[in-house]
Amino acid sequence: MVDAVGLLGPRVPDAQVFVVGAPDGEADARPAIAEAVARHRLEGRVHLVGPQSPEQLVDWYNAADVFCLATTREGSPNVLLEALACGLPCVATPVGGNPEAVRGARQGMLVDPAPASMAQALERALTTDWDRAAIALEGRRRSWAHVAEECFVHLTRCAAR
Numbered sequence: 278m279v280d281a282v283g284l285l286g287p288r289v290p291d292a293q294v295f296v297v298g299a300p301d302g303e304a305d306a307r308p309a310i311a312e313a314v315a316r317h318r319l320e321g322r323v324h325l326v327g328p329q330s331p332e333q334l335v336d337w338y339n340a341a342d343v344f345c346l347a348t349t350r351e352g353s354p355n356v357l358l359e360a361l362a363c364g365l366p367c368v369a370t371p372v373g374g375n376p377e378a379v380r381g382a383r384q385g386m387l388v389d390p391a392p393a394s395m396a397q398a399l400e401r402a403l404t405t406d407w408d409r410a411a412i413a414l415e416g417r418r419r420s421w422a423h424v425a426e427e428c429f430v431h432l433t434r435c436a437a438r
Contacts, residue, residue: 278347279310281395283317289403292322297337298356299328338363343402349390351375361385361416364409368398378419384412 282294300307307325314323329337338344344360344367351373358378360367367385369375379385388398 278345278395278399279313279317279319279323280392281347281399282323283313283319284392284396285400288400292399292403294319294323295326295337295341296324297326297329297334334359335363338365341365343368343399344385345395345399346370346375347390347395348372348375354378358416358419361412361419364413364416366402366405366407366409366412368395368402380415383408384415 279294282289282292285292296310310323310325314320326337338360341360344357344365346354346357346367346369348354348370349372351370353374354369357367357369357375361378361384367379369379369385369387370390371387376387379387386398386402388394
């Protein structure tokens with residue numbers, strides 16, 4: 278994502294990136310992020326915020342213009358569902374459960390994780406007039422009760438076989 282923002286260059290000179298959350302237990306990306314920030318001269322524009330409480334996360338989501346999940350491996354990303362429920366348009370990769378969360382162009386975009394693809398999607402997302410109320414309404418439909426019902430239906434079908 279930092280490489281993508283670096284590619285945006287002067288087209289989006291005021292873009293600010295806030296990386297919210299704790300380092301991944303399997304691999305700490307902070308050194309790679311710092312290296313990309315230096316390589317693209319993005320000091321002062323990329324901020325490693327660290328972990329936040331659920332109450333603080335709502336403020337981060339509501340302050341953002343777009344949410345980006347540039348992952349190459351994913352399960353079912355609660356963070357993506359939370360962003361959508363807050364009405365935040367999302368740019369994500371088509372891996373794991375991401376396509377189930379971002380189900381249409383009115384919610385965001387699913388793109389290849391390559392920096393050029395991500396940069397193009399971020400630029401498009403930042404220049405699109407999103408209906409954040411509609412995104413929030415759709416995002417809130419995927420509740421824990423909805424997920425539990427999907428699991429129940431799936432397990433019932435498996436047990437019937």
